Amino acid sequence: MDLNFSPEELAFRDEVRAFVAAHLPDDIQGRVRRGDESQVADDIRRWQKILHAHGWGAVMWPREFGGTGWDKTRQFLFEIECAAADAPIQLPFGLKMVAPVIMRYGTPEQQQRFLPRILDGSHWWCQGYSEPGSGSDLASLKTRAERDGDHYVVNGQKAWNTLGQHADWIFCLVRTDPDAKPQRGISFLLIDMRTPGIRLQPTRLLDGTYEVNEVFFDNVRVPVGNLVGEENAGWTCAKFLLGHERTNIAGIGASRRELARLRRMAAEAVRDGRPLAEDPVFAARIAQVALELRALEVTNLRVIFAEARQQAPGPEASMLKIRGTEILQRITELQVEALGARALEYEGDGEDVPRAVGQYMNLRKLSIYGGSNEIQRNIIAQMVLQL
Template sequence: MDLNFTTQELAFRQEVRDFVATALPADIRHKVINGLVLERGDYVRWQKILHAKGWAGPAWKTDFGGTGWTTVQQYIFEEECAAAGAPRTIPFGLKMVAPVIMQYGSPKQQDRFLPKILAADEWWCQGYSEPGSGSDLASVKTRAVRDGDRYIVNGQKTWTTQAQYADWIFCLVRTDPEAKAQRGISFLLIDMRSPGVTVRPIITMDGAHEVNEVWLENVEVPVENLVGEENAGWTYAKFLLGHERTNIAGIGIAKRELARLKRLASIETKNGKPLIKDPLFASRIAQVEIDLTALEITNLRVLAAEAERRAPGPEASILKIKGTEIQQAITELLVQVAGPYALQLRRDAMAAGYQGDPVGPFYSVPLGPNYLNMRKLSIYGGSNEIQKNIISQMILGL
């Protein structure tokens, strides 16, 4: 197994690096590099720039308008974009529902939805979790009852990320309450503008409106919006979650944030000594960097296996666990760099263009909110505890 990049892959890396350096808007880069709040328009603007270049769908087949890149090229692209300060791709459309529609959707669904996802003309959110169904998605209770050429949907979804922006939501719904849990679930595409859809904000502990409750009350959904077969939605959900867990690892993002940590820790404090000169703090940074390097090698092994058309085993769960732990560890160290100034929770001011405070350095403003926000990483996409169960089952047979 060769984990070194080929000459062609290194040339591709340079091509991506050169393009992002010239095409990425400076205001967006400033926000990302400094951990400031990104708005919906920032994500859409960058996606449209990529779409004009023909790079909007790195993991998509050319048949659907994608790049047709190899998994290694996709990895290089993500890493270079993260390092340059590009916004992360919002995954719900491009990386989650789109692969499901490509694999299991009808030609009509593919023609209707995929071009608009690629061009960032429609924003998607995920309707999986419910108040009583988080990691145990097989227990979803939202009902969809067939009535002629439509389904009548009733239920509640929660922790729905950026539903306040969404045009569409892909939902797991129960279509056969008598069937065994996993066999009575279907996968529906629902227009968020449908009568009966209500979005209610959930303000998280960092003061942000990122997640929501979505209520579905007698929502009418055309049968043609059913993906694949009725009651086979669990198959599609597992397919989607494999994409989500690998994406959550966020190696490129972790590398960028580690570089920011080193940069901020090198700033002289009031006593004139940068925190990175403290041996204990420096050793913690070193441990995070070692863990990140090991994770990257694991990820490259997964890519090599995919290139040889070998299905990965529990690696997706390993990447999810360790990737989220590393990202959380970096935010913890960043808070230590900021010290008491990290207590400033000023989301509204940041969103309005806040550029610093006389009582503390500019860089400290987003660190407290980011620390609090990143606590979610080990929970969503299947909690890390659930991932450990998956690993034990696949490796130890427990």
């Protein structure tokens, strides 16, 4: 297995690098570099429209749905270059999560209605999976959807809803058969966030930011035409979606960017009269996490190679999720250590202090959402050891 990039792939990488350098607005790049999320929704929408105008709005979609049709290697290179240039993320809830579900299980009418609006950035999607008491044990969810003629009437509560305050639509798992076994009585609904009866309550995070919400549904009427797949078969959609989410959480591009920032911070920090990067213990810790990141990247490339041979990923999605989140958390821990006492200022001079401290606190969640890393280890054990 040759994991080296071909000359054509390297030329493509250079094309992406040049495009991002020429078209990423300076103000957006500056905010991403500083960790300033004061205009995050506008920045994500603007960048999506720029990419869409160039034909790169959905690099992971097939051409038949308006995507680029790129193979996994080109997708990988595109995301690496965007992260390295401090471009904002492309919103994953629409592009990488609900869109593949609609492509696979949606009706032609649903595909024509929703996919173009995800592609051009006019619809912002959020996720309605977790509930109080139903996180990693998602099949225990209690939000109900009862059929009433041409509508479902939805009642219940969702938790840890990311960026729902900006959303136009939410995809939800709801219980449509309370008497069936947990996984068999769940359906997958698409719900307009402007529907009467929906209420958001902000959840303030450790760093004081407003990123997640609780979402309450009080007799919310949803057209039956917004059901994806068959009634009571939503668990199939849920598993399909989670496979995409867990692979995306690996975040190799973000880890590479933050590792480069860590090395710079260590070179600039002074301890006992010399740069921290020259301290053998701290240098060894940077080297260790760099080696682990390289191993993760090779594993990701192996998964890409297998998918090119039409081999569906199995436990690899969980492996990438576990190692990717742990590595990025470790890098942010080392960044805070490199700041030393300056980290206590939080609003200190320059961009390193607020960004590093903010990321450190915010990214504690990485090993929990998308299915906690403990759950991922159970999945690996079941798939590999068949326990």
